[in-house]
Amino acid sequence: MSRSHTPKTPSTARIEPGPGQESVWDYPRPPRVEETGEHVVVTLGGAVVAETSHALRVLETSHPPVYYLPRSSFAAGALHPAPGASLCEFKGQAAYADVSAGGVVAAAAAWFYRTPWAGFEVLADHVALYPGAMDSCTVDGETVTAQEGDFYGGWITSRVVGPFKGAPGTLGW
Template sequence: MAGHPAPDPVGPGQESVWDYPRPPSLVESAELVEVVLDGVTVARTSRSWRVLETSHPPTYYLPKESFSEGVLRPAPGSSYCEWKGVAAYFDLVTGDVVASRAGWTYPEPTRGFEPLAGAVAVMPSAVDRCLVDGEVVRPQVGGFYGGWITDRVVGPFKGGPGSAWW
């Protein structure tokens, strides 16, 4: 891959985002995934999917039913992913706190991503915190991508200045 930086060294139990494929792959996960908004755990599951794409930390998709009742409110707008199709958005709501367009879903994902139909991803920077097996996630830099950075993955990661063409 011309033009990308040298991958960071991989330690025991780690994976490099530079070993992830393009087009991305979809991998089931049994890790405990939690989303916290306004001090309240609004989603919790041990059944999720990770989308793994070259240069990106994983994006976790949770079954819609793992969210507390009333937390997901449809939000206006849509976007298009060349791999997964047309996305619809959700505000995450608890009490008086609204995380605007913090969640998204693919109602009719493209071939290969069918398990994501109705599953919801969350932008970690838009909520108090997201956790994977108890580890607090670090949001992917840049505000556009929804990757979840944990100690399990090494970069460098797309999203920061100068990474647009990686």
């Protein structure tokens, strides 16, 4: 059964999706993982660091999708272990990676789950990226807009409507 959610802030209202669009307020909590055949290309330092048509989208209430790319879709040497870790209440312990290409290093701009928790095992061997730390991320040729804030890492395309959690003042949504 699907539940529709609405933002808890009275000054914001759920944007009604148009044809071919999704509202992030219709995404579930806990999140859902789905395969996508969309063509995803990520560039940094003027070079392609990842390209795939086998990404996964994690969909969670109020958040733009987070794209997880197969580790095998990254260029050789693009990912380097970075310090730090975080805990997702659904997916488990995340580790971080620096992303580098073309002489540019995006520190701790990628994360992954070595051993995802039950229900999210499919994320093993996949890596997510903060799109705002890259030169560009495209989905089926459309340039992604990064979700505001530096915590969630959602990818905004014309396919999704909000309002989106992440900007200042939205933490309590």
